[in-house]
Amino acid sequence: MALFRLVESFGVKPDCSVTRSVSSPPRTSRTCCSLDDAAALVAARGRLMQALPTGGAMLAVQATEAEVRAVLEPFAGRVDIAAVNGPTSIVVSGEAEVIDQLFKDRKTSRLTVSHAFHSPLMEPMLDEFRTIAAGLTYALPQIPIVSNLTGLPVEEYSADYWVRHVRNAVRFADGVGWLENNGVTRFLEVGPSGVLTAMAQQCLSGEAVLAAALRKDRDELESVLRAVAALHVAGVAVDWAAICGPWGGRRVQLPTYAFQRRRYWPEPLTAAPCWRVPSTRSSGTRSSTATPTRSPPLSAWTSPTSCVASCPP
Template structure:
């Protein structure tokens, strides 16, 4: 079909396949930026060969954490897709109950520094990511498993049915507000090193905030101590993260009691979609204590990726 119709654009083909063709349990996907790349992928399928453009198997959705936010996110999606707009609007309405200013004004405003404030960042990512999930869901794309990085794990739990929108928004807003109210002065640094390499330097001042890959970790804690440890790896790639607070470190502990109070007032339901925890195996996502501990725990994203494989 594609070879005989040079006028057919791949964006139009993708749109039609998603919205106007039957879907089946057995599927294969081809990723391509040009007609030639698409044809190469299709030929590989037809010939029974392998190609980096051809993807088979289940689908996993990842909900990212702080750092993924940007001004204007969701605006064009709201204009183009009513399903996205409805879900985004519903989340914003619930979140605005707990925020000091309207979330939409922050996300679609011009002050990037304001959006980077934790209280708005986490709320904005929750609204955007949950609406994006509803959009994919409306197209018949249902993931086999969900994964979330830090605040993204709360979004994953919400779309999986652990909380109602009202309860999820309350928990997300409390998390961001309580973190934002903590004293500033901490630091987070991404380091090109393995967990075993940084382990000897971890203490009450320096925590392992995340293990994102076998050779990629994030340190978090008191600024001077974190920077001193990062300096030990000066021959590697290091990058200080643009964050207001030292997340997933001991500096988060002063907000945990108040956060637990909110978490225990919510209603929890078993998730209807599988979720791979980045805290550890065999966890109970319907236990408020899990979400309190998740604030402080290391984000073991690398383990979740391995499990997906």
């Protein structure tokens, strides 16, 4: 939620949103319910899930949804599809002793989880969760939110919706497909890593720009600004004055021809924020004695020698 507000303060505002699993309630608090109600929903969901008996398992399978459903058919009520993350990226969930016998001929990965989420093993908590969800107040979405239950825009939220959200499969691939079919070509992942960015890439059939606001094991400031710069190059309106206000950035002219013997490599300043500055090594087409033109920190994010070059449109 805080990261969304930060990006929003940079002038980056979504035309629509797609969420995944437990991120849905807090994302919903932006547009459809109060932050207190969203927190209550998430807390109840987590508490009731953790109170369930352990013993379930979740398995990522490299196969189509149809192939997986055919294998699971004899085990109805014990194992089910938990997520459709891509055309051939499926997660199954349920009783561990059943899952351990399945998909020996497929590439699989056992997930490290405490419970078998989005499976029949969640059903004992659903009635109590429905009672809690029914006591909250919901409103119509202020921006289109694509449901990970149906892969279609949410028309309204209700207690029944959130109960199905706990038990049914996460249809992330369908949501991304709906966005692409409706003209969305620029995606920003607002979360702690780039996991969904990689998943979304597998779901897209055409060209698109995908950026993750944060990346695991990378500097947070650098990650956020690189993501915003990638969107800027792709035509998204960005409020650079809001971003650079704290350190007084300004636009600079970039060279057109190497024979002008001027280079515009950004150089670190004493008071500059902490980021990695591109190398100042001269190429074979530039004079080794050329005098660099110093520029304020903003150039580190608008110059093709840094962020923009690594995030092509």
